[in-house]
Amino acid sequence: MSGARLRAEQLEAWQNNLRHECNVSPHTLSAYLRDLDKLDKHLEPSDTWQSLKTKDISHVLGELHRKGLEARSLHRWLSSVRSFYDFLLRQGLADHNPAKGIQGPQTAKTLPKVLDADQVSGMLDMTCDSPLLIRDHAILELFYSAGIRLSELVGLNVGDVVLNDGQARVLGKGSKERDVLIGSKARQALEKWLTVRSSFANEGETALFVSKNGKRISQRQVQVRIKEWGKRHGLDMPLHPHMLRHSFASHILESSGDLRAVQEMLGHSDISTTQVYTHLDFQHLADVYDKTHPRARKKD
Structure with missing residues (x-):
């Protein structure tokens, strides 16, 4: 089975887990999948999720940053990738989480607007x-x-x-x-x-x-x-x-x-x-x- 096909099957398994076991909202599910799609588009057909290293995740993070993705979105992207790999670890489909420990760019704290x-x-x-x-x-x-x-x-x-x-x-x-x-x-x-x-x-x-x-x-x-x-x-x-x-x-x-x-x-x-x-x-x-x-x- 090709790496791309295996990646797609494991993503589908995660999607089913989020929908049926974790009861995440359709909006959250869609956001998770968009984030993983950003990672998938940077991979070669032969790559598998298991084969990725921390340096690969860091490289993609840098690419997304250079393309103008805001710091808040980059942090969410990292969170989505970590969550996906946690699922793979629980299922025995990976032996490491390459996104763990990677620090996203610093974000400026913005205070929410309030009415008096x-x-x-x-x-x-x-x-x-x-x-x-x-x-x-x-x-x-x-x-x-x-x-x-x-x-x-x-x-x-x-x-x-x-x-x-x-x-x-x-x-x-x-x-x-x-x-x-x-x-x-x-x-x-x-x-x-x-x-x-x-x-x-x-x-x-x-x-x-x-x-x-x-x-x-x-x-x-x-x-x-x-x-x-x-x-x-x-x-x-x-x-x-x-x-x-x-x-x-x-x-x-x-x-x-x-x-x-x-x-x-x-x-x-x-x-x-x-x-x-x-x-x-x-x-x-x-x-x-x-x-x-x-x-x-x-x-x-």
Whole structure:
């Protein structure tokens, strides 16, 4: 069997493992396969995955860098290659992971953009009459109230939300369930949406949020509607679901200083992921300092 044919068969086995055993999303699966395809295109027909050495992976990494692939994408590419080789090792199809230990290029830390509390209030403190706007309002309130991810919101079913208790159960990354809190404003918006949801939802549809065709709303539809909402309310930057999640985390941390609590609320498995919000909090303090300290303010 040719090396190229063997590579293709082992990639297919990994794909089946990701889809059926690891339950990764179609979006994640597609990203993994694109990354491995970048590596495969640099190989000779006779090469096998087992035959590759660390220097081969480093060479391809350098080629991708020279072609303009950004540092963040290169790190993801390395992660995909390592994950694939870990699978080969578990299956006895390789005896080493040539991507292990390779360092990707340094990335500049960029802080997520957040809204301040007044901006959020300006967008959400309103009364909606149109069923579609009632739905969109409930979506935005829930994003900001619970700090959930886009995939978690879209995956919610009616039965996952207990408004009397102010809680919802979401399915996060790695198929991990967690309970999130729903504030009073979001509860009111959801109650209003549930009174008109039946005018949209198809019979038997379990999704909490549905589109005009009566089926579960898609992630893309939510992104488009939220962006339009931001434009309509005069926001000077594109509004997206993750901005609301970032704003939620920043505002909670700013008020409480409890990083562990924010980690739990966001569903981060590693607290280092949550620590970016400590930078946001410090940035806020620095802004206040510059504006209020007598010896910090610039003279007019």
